[in-house]
Amino acid sequence: MVLKIINATEARVGTNIIVDGEPCIIKKMDVSKTGKHGHSKVRIEAVNLISGQKKVFVVPGHDKLEIPLINKRKGQVLSIGDKVSIMDLENFETIEVACSNELKQELEENSNVEYWDVEGQKIIKRKL
Numbered sequence: 001m002v003l004k005i006i007n008a009t010e011a012r013v014g015t016n017i018i019v020d021g022e023p024c025i026i027k028k029m030d031v032s033k034t035g036k037h038g039h040s041k042v043r044i045e046a047v048n049l050i051s052g053q054k055k056v057f058v059v060p061g062h063d064k065l066e067i068p069l070i071n072k073r074k075g076q077v078l079s080i081g082d083k084v085s086i087m088d089l090e091n092f093e094t095i096e097v098a099c100s101n102e103l104k105q106e107l108e109e110n111s112n113v114e115y116w117d118v119e120g121q122k123i124i125k126r127k128l
Helices: 101-106
Strands: 002-007 016-019 022-031 041-048 054-060 064-068 070-080 084-088 094-097 112-118 121-127
Touching (some): 016 041, 070 094, 084 112, 101 121
Antiparallel strands (some): 002 064, 022 041, 041 054, 070 112, 084 094, 112 121
């Protein structure tokens, strides 16, 4: 579900957008001036929120960008395996969530974490 739609020139560094169906965060952007007969162009460098892949693309300034709905929630770690099993602290449901190896080393059972639900994909962002 898309939260809202903005023009490419309205985006700022740190804005979350959807690129090719994947949620990304803008790390760098450059806006060129309009020409005599042209439109302004926006060059955007974005990093995927889930996989960390970098994407660079150029769009006209009047193109629309979608902003994803991100739910930031808290959970308690139940077990650590290939995926981390956590219990949501608000509704007490148990879910399996992917986690990076660096963050997995910091986690321990019964510790609290912040996880994001981004367009139906869940990922652990940090230990609390």
